[in-house]
Amino acid sequence: MAQTIKLKRSSVAGRVPSTSDLALGEIGINTTDGKAYLKKSVSGSESIVEITGAGAGSTSDSFKTIAVSGQSSVVATNSTDTLEIIAGNNISLTTNASSQTVTIASTGINQGLNFGTFTSPTGITLDMGGFS
Numbered sequence: 001m002a003q004t005i006k007l008k009r010s011s012v013a014g015r016v017p018s019t020s021d022l023a024l025g026e027i028g029i030n031t032t033d034g035k036a037y038l039k040k041s042v043s044g045s046e047s048i049v050e051i052t053g054a055g056a057g058s059t060s061d062s063f064k065t066i067a068v069s070g071q072s073s074v075v076a077t078n079s080t081d082t083l084e085i086i087a088g089n090n091i092s093l094t095t096n097a098s099s100q101t102v103t104i105a106s107t108g109i110n111q112g113l114n115f116g117t118f119t120s121p122t123g124i125t126l127d128m129g130g131f132s
Contacts, residue, residue: 019046027051 008028017028022039029036036051066074066083085102087093094103
C-alpha cells in the first residue's frame, strides 16, 4: 500500500513560513509559488531559507547587484529579474544574441568616445575602451 507524505504547506501566493511555523530541519512548501523552505540554525540563530536547485537545467541569478558609484544599486531579488539597459542622449546600444554582448557607443558627437561592451553570462564586464 502506497503512502502519501504531506509537508507543511501554504497555497497563499508569496507566503514564506516563519521560524515559528517550522521545526528545525522541517520543510515547508508553497504550492502556489512552487517554492520549498527549510528551517535551519547556525550558532543558535534560526532562520528560514528557500531551497533552490543549482544542477543542470536550473536557472540562477544572472546578476545580483549592479553598482554605480554615486548611484543607487540595482539589486536582483529573484532569478526572473531582468536588467534593462536604456540608451541616453547621444548613446546607442547594439545587442548580439549569438555572442551575448551589448555594445554601448556614442552617437551624434564626434569625440571618439568608446564605451565598450557588456559580456554575459560569465559575469558583467564593461571594457571602457579609451578616449581618443
